[in-house]
Amino acid sequence: MLRTSLRVTGQAGVIDIRRLDTKKPGSTRICKLMDKSIQATLHQLATTLSVPEARPVFITGAGISLASGIPTFRGSEPGAVWAKNVTELGTRRFFKTNPVAAWKFYLHRFDTVRAAEPNAAHIALAELEVHLPALTLITQNVDGLHIDAGSKNLVEIHGSSRRMRCTRRECVNSAPLGVMKWDDSYFAAFRSAPSMETLPRCPLCRKPMRPHILWFDEYYASHEDYGLKRLHQAWYDWTVLVFVGTSHSVGVTEQALEAAGHDRITAYNIDPNPTQSDDTSSLIQVTANAEVVLPSLLRLVQQLKSTQSRQPRDQNIETN
Ligand SMILES: NC(=O)c1ccc[n+]([C@@H]2O[C@H](COP(=O)([O-])OP(=O)(O)OC[C@H]3O[C@@H](n4cnc5c(N)ncnc54)[C@H](O)[C@@H]3O)[C@@H](O)[C@H]2O)c1
Numbered sequence: 001m002l003r004t005s006l007r008v009t010g011q012a013g014v015i016d017i018r019r020l021d022t023k024k025p026g027s028t029r030i031c032k033l034m035d036k037s038i039q040a041t042l043h044q045l046a047t048t049l050s051v052p053e054a055r056p057v058f059i060t061g062a063g064i065s066l067a068s069g070i071p072t073f074r075g076s077e078p079g080a081v082w083a084k085n086v087t088e089l090g091t092r093r094f095f096k097t098n099p100v101a102a103w104k105f106y107l108h109r110f111d112t113v114r115a116a117e118p119n120a121a122h123i124a125l126a127e128l129e130v131h132l133p134a135l136t137l138i139t140q141n142v143d144g145l146h147i148d149a150g151s152k153n154l155v156e157i158h159g160s161s162r163r164m165r166c167t168r169r170e171c172v173n174s175a176p177l178g179v180m181k182w183d184d185s186y187f188a189a190f191r192s193a194p195s196m197e198t199l200p201r202c203p204l205c206r207k208p209m210r211p212h213i214l215w216f217d218e219y220y221a222s223h224e225d226y227g228l229k230r231l232h233q234a235w236y237d238w239t240v241l242v243f244v245g246t247s248h249s250v251g252v253t254e255q256a257l258e259a260a261g262h263d264r265i266t267a268y269n270i271d272p273n274p275t276q277s278d279d280t281s282s283l284i285q286v287t288a289n290a291e292v293v294l295p296s297l298l299r300l301v302q303q304l305k306s307t308q309s310r311q312p313r314d315q316n317i318e319t320n
C-alpha cells in the first residue's frame with residue numbers, strides 16, 4: 001500500500017540567474033531561464049507528446065504554484081514552510097493530540113492558498129489537455145489552482161484545501177467516501193476564539209471536522225477522493241512522464257519513478273533547482289521555471305498538432 005513516506009533530500013544545483021521578484025519588492029526569487037539545450041529538450045518532449053498514441057502523465061508539486069505566491073515546502077524562497085516543522089504539524093498524530101493548533105495552522109495556510117490565482121504554468125497545462133485529451137494530471141498540491149485553470153482530467157492525490165470531512169469513521173461525512181465542500185461559516189466561532197469548544201463540527205454527528213488532505217502519516221488509499229485508482233489506471237498505459245516543481249520527497253513521486261523505470265517510460269523533470277539523488281539520476285532535466293517552460297511547451301505542441309492536422313489535406317492536394 002502506498003504511504004506518504006517522507007524522504008527529505010539535500011538540495012543541490014547551481015543557481016545561475018537571480019532576479020527581483022516584482023510582486024514582492026526587495027525579495028529575490030530563483031529564476032532560471034531557458035537556454036538552447038533546454039529548448040532542444042523541450043522540442044524532444046513536445047514531439048513525444050504530439051504523437052497520436054501519446055498517453056502522458058504529468059505530476060506537479062509545490063514549485064508550480066510558487067509563481068502564484070504560494071510558498072513551497074522545500075524551496076529556498078523565504079516563505080518555504082519546511083522551516084516551520086511541517087512534518088510534525090502535517091500529521092494525523094498532531095491533529096489528534098492538538099486539533100486547535102492544527103486547525104489554526106491550516107486555516108492560516110488555506111487562507112493564503114485561497115487568495116492565489118493560477119499562473120501561466122497552470123494555464124498552459126489546462127490548455128495542453130485540450131490538445132492532448134489522453135493527458136492525466138496528478139497534483140501533490142492542495143491549492144486547487146489546476147481546477148481554477150481549467151484542468152479536467154485531474155487527480156488531487158493529496159486532497160484539497162477546498163474540502164473538509166468528519167473525523168468519525170462511521171459517519172457518512174468521513175473516510176473512505178465522505179467529503180464536504182469547504183464552508184467558511186463552520187469556522188466563524190473558531191476564527192474569533194480558537195478552542196476545543198469552537199472547533200468546526202460535523203453537521204451530522206457533531207464530531208470535529210478535519211482538513212481533507214493527506215497527512216504524512218496516512219495512506220493514499222485512505223480516501224477514494226484522493227484518486228489512487230485513477231492514478232494507477234493512468235500509469236497502466238502511459239507513454240511519457242513529466243514531473244513539474246517537485247522535490248521528489250514524498251511517496252507518490254518515488255513510486256512513479258520506480259514504475260516508469262519498470263515500464264521503460266521516459267521521464268522529464270521541470271524544475272529550476274532540481275533535487276540531485278540516485279533516484280532522480282535517470283530524469284531528463286529541464287532546468288528552468290515551470291511558468292516559463294510550460295507555455296513554451298504548449299506552443300510547440302500546438303505547432304506540431306497543427307502541422308499534423310494539415311498533412312492529410314496537403315497529401316490530397318499532391319495526388320489531385
Ligand atoms: N501549493 C500547494 O498546494 C503546496 C505548497 C507547499 C507544499 N505542498 C505540499 O508539499 C509537499 C512537498 O512536496 P513537493 O515536491 O510538492 O514540493 P517541495 O516544496 O518539496 O519542492 C518544490 C520544488 O519546486 C521547485 N521549484 C521552485 N520554483 C519553481 C518554479 N518556478 N517552477 C518549477 N519548480 C520550481 C523547487 O526547486 C523544489 O524542487 C507535497 O505533499 C505538497 O502537497 C503543497
Ligand SMILES: [Zn+2]
Nearest residue numbers: 166171202205
Ligand atoms: Zn460526522
